Amino acid sequence: MSNQLRVKILVHTVIVMLVVIGMPKILTAQTTDFDDIVLSVYVSPEGDDANSGTEERPFKTIRKAQEVLRTTPIDRQGNKEVHILTGKYFLTEPLRFGPEDGGSVANGYQQVFYEGHDAHIIGGKCIDNFREIEPGLVVADVPEAKDRQWSFRDLYVNDQRRVRARFPNEGYFRVKQAGEDRRTNFFFNTDDGIKPVRDFDQVELVFLHDWSLTRTPIKSIDAENSQLFVPIKIGGNMDFWAIDGFEPHARFFLENSIEYLDAPGEWFLDTKAGKLYYRLCEGETVDTINIIAPWASQLLVVEGTVEKPVENLHLIGLHFAHTAFNEKPQRIYWGVQAAAFSSPIDENKVADPNVGIPWSLPAEAAVQYDFAKNCTLDNCSFRHLGENGLWLRKSCQANHIADCLFEDIGANGVMIGTHNDTETSKINSMIFSKVSRTGQTLYGAVGIWIGLAQNTTVDRCEVFDTPYTGVSIGWAWNDLSTPARENMVMGCHLHHNMQILSDGGAIYTLGRQPGSRLAFNRIHDIPRNAGNAESNGMFLDEGTSEFTIDYNLITDTERSPLRFHQAKKTNFVKNNFFLLETEELPMIRYNSTPEENIELKNNTTMPKAEKEQLQRDFEETVGTLNYEYRAL
Numbered sequence: 001m002s003n004q005l006r007v008k009i010l011v012h013t014v015i016v017m018l019v020v021i022g023m024p025k026i027l028t029a030q031t032t033d034f035d036d037i038v039l040s041v042y043v044s045p046e047g048d049d050a051n052s053g054t055e056e057r058p059f060k061t062i063r064k065a066q067e068v069l070r071t072t073p074i075d076r077q078g079n080k081e082v083h084i085l086t087g088k089y090f091l092t093e094p095l096r097f098g099p100e101d102g103g104s105v106a107n108g109y110q111q112v113f114y115e116g117h118d119a120h121i122i123g124g125k126c127i128d129n130f131r132e133i134e135p136g137l138v139v140a141d142v143p144e145a146k147d148r149q150w151s152f153r154d155l156y157v158n159d160q161r162r163v164r165a166r167f168p169n170e171g172y173f174r175v176k177q178a179g180e181d182r183r184t185n186f187f188f189n190t191d192d193g194i195k196p197v198r199d200f201d202q203v204e205l206v207f208l209h210d211w212s213l214t215r216t217p218i219k220s221i222d223a224e225n226s227q228l229f230v231p232i233k234i235g236g237n238m239d240f241w242a243i244d245g246f247e248p249h250a251r252f253f254l255e256n257s258i259e260y261l262d263a264p265g266e267w268f269l270d271t272k273a274g275k276l277y278y279r280l281c282e283g284e285t286v287d288t289i290n291i292i293a294p295w296a297s298q299l300l301v302v303e304g305t306v307e308k309p310v311e312n313l314h315l316i317g318l319h320f321a322h323t324a325f326n327e328k329p330q331r332i333y334w335g336v337q338a339a340a341f342s343s344p345i346d347e348n349k350v351a352d353p354n355v356g357i358p359w360s361l362p363a364e365a366a367v368q369y370d371f372a373k374n375c376t377l378d379n380c381s382f383r384h385l386g387e388n389g390l391w392l393r394k395s396c397q398a399n400h401i402a403d404c405l406f407e408d409i410g411a412n413g414v415m416i417g418t419h420n421d422t423e424t425s426k427i428n429s430m431i432f433s434k435v436s437r438t439g440q441t442l443y444g445a446v447g448i449w450i451g452l453a454q455n456t457t458v459d460r461c462e463v464f465d466t467p468y469t470g471v472s473i474g475w476a477w478n479d480l481s482t483p484a485r486e487n488m489v490m491g492c493h494l495h496h497n498m499q500i501l502s503d504g505g506a507i508y509t510l511g512r513q514p515g516s517r518l519a520f521n522r523i524h525d526i527p528r529n530a531g532n533a534e535s536n537g538m539f540l541d542e543g544t545s546e547f548t549i550d551y552n553l554i555t556d557t558e559r560s561p562l563r564f565h566q567a568k569k570t571n572f573v574k575n576n577f578f579l580l581e582t583e584e585l586p587m588i589r590y591n592s593t594p595e596e597n598i599e600l601k602n603n604t605t606m607p608k609a610e611k612e613q614l615q616r617d618f619e620e621t622v623g624t625l626n627y628e629y630r631a632l
């Protein structure tokens with residue numbers, strides 16, 4: 001490990017220690033110097049697990065290195081490290097790390113480093129037996145996909161996500177009118193040309209609600225009456241999913257038929273015949289395409305226990321990519337919020353005490369931690385993932401994410417904490433990281449999700465190009481006490497959020513969170529979009545209370561910079577800089593929120609024409625912040 005990295009991790013540890021002053025039990029003292037390495041092993045895709053694990057004779061698998069770290073006796077206190085050398089490491093099931101893989105006094109060593117040197121940990125498989133069957137259309141036999149044994153819904157060509165064959169090719173259709181029951185069928189516009197297709201049992205309807213989406217198979221298409229039917233009423237027993245419940249003419253599109261395979265960059269997996277079809281993009285040839293389809297849904301699972309958390313495990317410079325979407329029961333996904341969902345049959349279904357309706361937890365994440373403490377992820381990337389990216393889930397404490405990149409992810413980018421008021425995650429932080437193009441499959445997903453967590457800090461991160469909210473904090477729709485408190489979003493650059501859905505913001509909050517603060521953030525380019533509800537720079541939703549919102553710059557929001565909806569006492573809004581798009585626009589929209597619940601002080605508003613002045617004023621007050629993540 002380079003000295004530069006050691007210094008970085010040391011600095012992070014100091015930051016975390018500063019955060020935890022007053023909670024000394026959380027962090028054990030660092031008694032060993034980071035440079036004191038007592039065991040180093042090397043891994044290379046060109047290596048061999050029968051080798052000795054030296055740089056010259058590396059192992060082949062990370063699992064072998066893990067095993068050697070566990071079993072090699074060491075004669076004195078110190079640290080262990082694994083160097084993962086350049087190349088691709090294909091996994092069909094996740095690496096699993098437990099308490100014995102971390103460092104602690106009990107384990108006899110202090111810190112464990114897994115350092116990548118341009119190392120890519122990949123959950124997909126290459127498909128390379130394509131042949132061109134007509135100009136621009138290639139096909140490959142994928143025997144494992146026959147009869148849905150391997151059914152993937154993402155495909156990557158030359159390191160770019162491609163489009164599952166859709167209709168229409170761009171944009172959306174609009175519902176003409178909901179059917180009588182408002183839940184199982186609707187009429188479409190005859191001019192849209194929607195017809196039955198020969199493989200309609202593979203087709204998926206993607207239906208956009210204001211702040212979530214539904215994915216469901218279709219039951220039938222009645223071309224004569226321009227009517228489309230789904231097998232089970234959208235949203236099950238929850239009435240708010242009515243087809244015309246948000247807007248009378250909601251958006252939708254159809255996906256996954258060979259008959260929709262008509263544009264460059266589209267692909268279709270025939271799970272009956274076991275064939276993958278792909279329409280080449282301009283410049284691509286059958287010989288120059290490198291195609292990866294996801295197989296494993298997780299890459300790394302770090303799991304400690306209440307008594308023995310995984311401690312002092314440091315991941316550096318590892319690139320995680322190509323995980324699979326977890327197929328939902330009956331292929332039905334009724335999106336609730338932030339990738340939480342309901343579906344007709346799901347053993348994981350739980351009752352949410354806050355809203356009293358059944359819904360299911362989001363699926364697991366590509367890289368997931370439970371009961372982990374003082375662990376870091378530094379300069380890692382999370383790209384091309386089918387569902388959620390990184391999740392510090394149950395009882396994660398004092399972990400640190402720095403300079404990480406999250407992009408092109410099917411659901412949420414980063415998740416911290418859970419939906420429950422037990423096993424609370426605390427004092428986790430994320431700094432100088434970049435999150436974009438999350439929610440690629442589930443538009444209601446968010447860039448960063450912080451659940452019922454405490455003392456979470458998101459510091460100088462950039463979150464952009466998200467279909468819905470950028471950063472979502474809290475998980476209670478009232479102001480009752482929960483573990484959520486002292487969560488911070490500071491100095492972040494949040495922009496071009498809410499690109500598809502509505503009723504959210506660059507930052508979205510729920511519930512009572514004493515001591516929480518949203519400050520020094522620069523927010524811009526939040527459009528109005530389709531949907532019934534508006535979107536805002538920050539949307540402080542149901543139960544939001546005890547937040548301080550200060551020193552933020554919010555510009556280029558088509559609606560009000562801030563909106564409170566059923567917010568409770570008391571929130572402080574002070575020293576902010578708000579640009580108003582139109583003269584009529586209020587600085588704050590109060591939806592079912594008494595104005596006395598929001599205490600205002602010293603906020604500056606300026607009309608659209610004064611944008612540069614407002615930006616100067618902001619920078620003069622808070623200084624110029626460096627939002628860039630630092631690649632090594």
Ligand SMILES: [Ca+2]
Nearest residue numbers: 166260261262
């Ligand atoms: Ca198409």
